[in-house]
Amino acid sequence: MRYRRLDSAHDMTFGRGVRDYLEDSTGNPVAVAQAIKTRLLLFLGEWWESLDDGLPLWQQILGRRIRDKAVIDQILVKRIRGTIMPDGRYPVLDVLNVQSTYDGDTREYSFTCEVDTLYGRLFVTNADQE
Numbered sequence: 001m002r003y004r005r006l007d008s009a010h011d012m013t014f015g016r017g018v019r020d021y022l023e024d025s026t027g028n029p030v031a032v033a034q035a036i037k038t039r040l041l042l043f044l045g046e047w048w049e050s051l052d053d054g055l056p057l058w059q060q061i062l063g064r065r066i067r068d069k070a071v072i073d074q075i076l077v078k079r080i081r082g083t084i085m086p087d088g089r090y091p092v093l094d095v096l097n098v099q100s101t102y103d104g105d106t107r108e109y110s111f112t113c114e115v116d117t118l119y120g121r122l123f124v125t126n127a128d129q130e
Contacts, residue, residue: 001023001031001035001085001086001118001119002021002022002023002024002086003021003022003023003031003034003035004020004021004022005019005021005022006038010038010041022034024091024118026119026120027119027120028119028120029091029117029118029119029120029121029122032083032091032092032115032117032118032119032122035083035085035091036080036092036115036122036124037124039055039080040055040076040079040080040124040126041055042054042055043055043056043057043058044057044059055075055076056075060075061075061109062107065104066102066104067104069100069101069102069109072100072109073098073100073111076113077095077098080092080095080113080124081095089118091117091119092115092116093116093117093118094115095113095114096113096115096116097112097113098111098112098113099112099113100112110125110126110127111125111126112125112126113125
């Protein structure tokens with residue numbers, strides 16, 4: 001899979017030729033990882049070309065008082081599994097080891113999982129990483 005690289009502000013990079021792209025290789029699913037990240041950062045109704053695509057953050061997560069974190073987990077796992085490659089294939093084979101915590105009073109939610117892809121496994125989290 002080949003995917004346009006994003007900079008630290010999540011903007012597409014241009015002007016550097018092939019270095020503006022990420023390309024997966026066996027054991028190194030960098031393009032799939034960025035595609036998943038992009039899918040999780042896109043909010044429902046945000047993209048003019050497909051208003052039905054996106055994470056329903058306001059509609060189904062923050063806009064409701066969800067007490068069961070499994071509901072949020074399912075929304076995120078479904079979003080990860082729905083990642084599609086440019087050729088129409090689905091690179092995500094499985095989502096494993098889903099772990100999350102949720103505080104209904106503060107609405108703080110943390111999520112981690114392992115994603116098995118066509119190119120190898122990767123780790124997905126919403127926690128701050130340094």
